[in-house]
Amino acid sequence: MRKFTFILMALFMGTIAKAQNDYTKSLNGIQWVKIDSKTDIVVKTHSANELLIKSGPEVKTPDRAKGLKLVGEGGTDNTNVGFSVVQDGNTLIVYNLRKNKGAEIYLPASQNIAVKSTWNGDIEIEGFSGEIEADAQLNGSIKLMDVNGPVTANSLNGALEVVFGKVTQSSPISLYSTNGAVDVSLPSNTPANLALSTLNGNVYTDFDVQADDKDGLKSVLGRNINTSINGGGVKISMKSTNGNMYLRKK
Amino acid sequence: MEKNHVFDQIPDYLDGNLNKSAKTAFEKHIHQCADCQKEMEEMKMLFNLFEEEVPTPSSRLRAKFESALEQEKTNQGRVVQMSGKKSSNWTGSALKIAASIALLVAAFQMGSLFQQRKVSDDIAQLQEETNQMKQTAMLSLMENQSASKRIQGVNYIEEFEQPDEAIIQALANRLLYDENDNVRMTAFEALANFSSSETVKNAFIEALGQEKNPSIQVAIIQALVQIQEKKAAEPMKKLLEKEDTQPFIKNQIRAVLPSIT
Incomplete structure (x- = not known):
């Protein structure tokens, strides 16, 4: 009997501990989830139709902060995991208020997500079939694994790496980086119209594409390649101003 | 006695429709009254005339009609023969056929021309709508x-x-x-x-003043330099002065600025 009580207590404690580290919110009526962070952010899929924020076991509020709320640019911490979550119409806005700890966020695979890193944070998104917008505004890199698109991604100094599953044909894909490399992998049978351009970088690919120099016209934006693969399809536009570009068959 | 004229009984008497007593009275009166007698004589004449004037077509009339019909028939036959003779004149009829074909074709062409004009109007309208x-x-x-x-x-x-x-x-x-x-x-x-549009040029110049993304900055700079837009010099100089402008943008501006000022 004592043993049983002990196990029960342990389970109870476990639940409480878990509840302290996780935050969930239902996604009913939500079309877009916008995530704004200064630090690393990892977005993964799960099967429940809810937002789940895991800030990891190492999260510790300083002793001095007992009874106080974390306040940041995006508002005050209303989640107890260092995030501010606000609903605006059909959009859920998720601010990471902390400046030194990364976080894992779980969403259903079909969710449309927009992730913005405003400082050094790297963005990593994996396994989503909905629409993805990723913007690394300063030094962060972007890594999108096993996504279907439409994807709109932009990085300033970090690398932009995208690995596509089957590419959704409904609306354009746009991948730009100013100083980082643009590295994209597509299934080899993807039908698409490609527009690749770099100013100071080079383009490397194992797809059958050729630089377009019709009428000997020199492009305004350095090297431009416009071509269609597998009979043409959705428009995929890739641009790197100073970095190299890599387009791979998967 | 004159007051008892029997004018109204005359037709019945002549037809023999009066009964015996009336008939005797009537005859008796007629013998005495000259007026009535005269009236009866006139009516009798009229009755006789009616009987005579009902005409019955004589067999002669019938024969005459038959022969006239025959005559007419043979006349008709002759007309048919005449037209038959004309058709043997093949050049004339060929011309007529040609003329009628020409007329048909012309009418058809006119029709299709109008139709075409209408269709092309419709297409233009559709294009406008799309x-x-x-x-x-x-x-x-x-x-x-x-x-x-x-x-x-x-x-x-x-x-x-x-x-x-x-x-x-x-x-x-x-x-x-x-x-x-x-x-x-x-x-x-x-x-x-x-970029030849004035709206576009102004938008580029305005964008250069406020754009933060270096990739877009450098693209706009190149476009403005290519169309030799003098007004671009001012926002470029401002970018040079800004601390957070990327070094490669500054280099780019230093390289192109002399060419448009």
Whole structure:
């Protein structure tokens, strides 16, 4: 009997501990989830139709902060995991208020997500079939694994790496980086119209594409390649101003 | 006695319809009254005339009619023979056929010409309508919540050979005010094809003053230098002075500035 009580207590404690580290919110009526962070952010899929924020076991509020709320640019911490979550119409806005700890966020695979890193944070998104917008505004890199698109991604100094599953044909894909490399992998049978351009970088690919120099016209934006693969399809536009570009068959 | 004239009984008497007593009285009166006698004589004459004047067609009349009919028939036959003779004149009839064919063809041509004119009018109208629809679709896509859809809207510009001012202005607004860098970049690329437009030039100059993304900055600088836009010098100098402007942008500006000032 004592043993049983002990196990029960342990389970109870476990639940409480878990509840302290996780935050969930239902996604009913939500079309877009916008995530704004200064630090690393990892977005993964799960099967429940809810937002789940895991800030990891190492999260510790300083002793001095007992009874106080974390306040940041995006508002005050209303989640107890260092995030501010606000609903605006059909959009859920998720601010990471902390400046030194990364976080894992779980969403259903079909969710449309927009992730913005405003400082050094790297963005990593994996396994989503909905629409993805990723913007690394300063030094962060972007890594999108096993996504279907439409994807709109932009990085300033970090690398932009995208690995596509089957590419959704409904609306354009746009991948730009100013100083980082643009590295994209597509299934080899993807039908698409490609527009690749770099100013100071080079383009490397194992797809059958050729630089377009019709009428000997020199492009305004350095090297431009416009071509269609597998009979043409959705428009995929890739641009790197100073970095190299890599387009791979998967 | 004169008052008892029997005028009204005369027809009955003549037809023999009076009974015996009336008949005797009637005859008795007639013998005495000269008026009535005269009246009866006249009526008798009239009755006799009726009987004589009912004509019955004699057999002679019938024979005459038959022969006249025969005559008419033979006349008709002759007309048919005459037309038969004319058809043997083949050149004349060939000309007639040719004329009628020519008339038919001309009428057909006229008809199809009018039809064609109407169809081409219809096509022009349809084209106008699809252009309107495309424009509406483009403008509404550019307001979409999704960045990819806004890019799709901007890319619609390829559908227009000569976009009107409303479209150019909508693209300029994307370049200037869209929160997404990729959309602004795509809007710039779309507008770069119409850099001779005054609206586009002004939008580029304004964008250069406020754009933060270095990739778009350098693209705008190159476009403005290519069209030798003097007004671009001022925002470029400002970028040179700014601390957060990327070094490669500053180098680019230093390289091109002499060529437009």
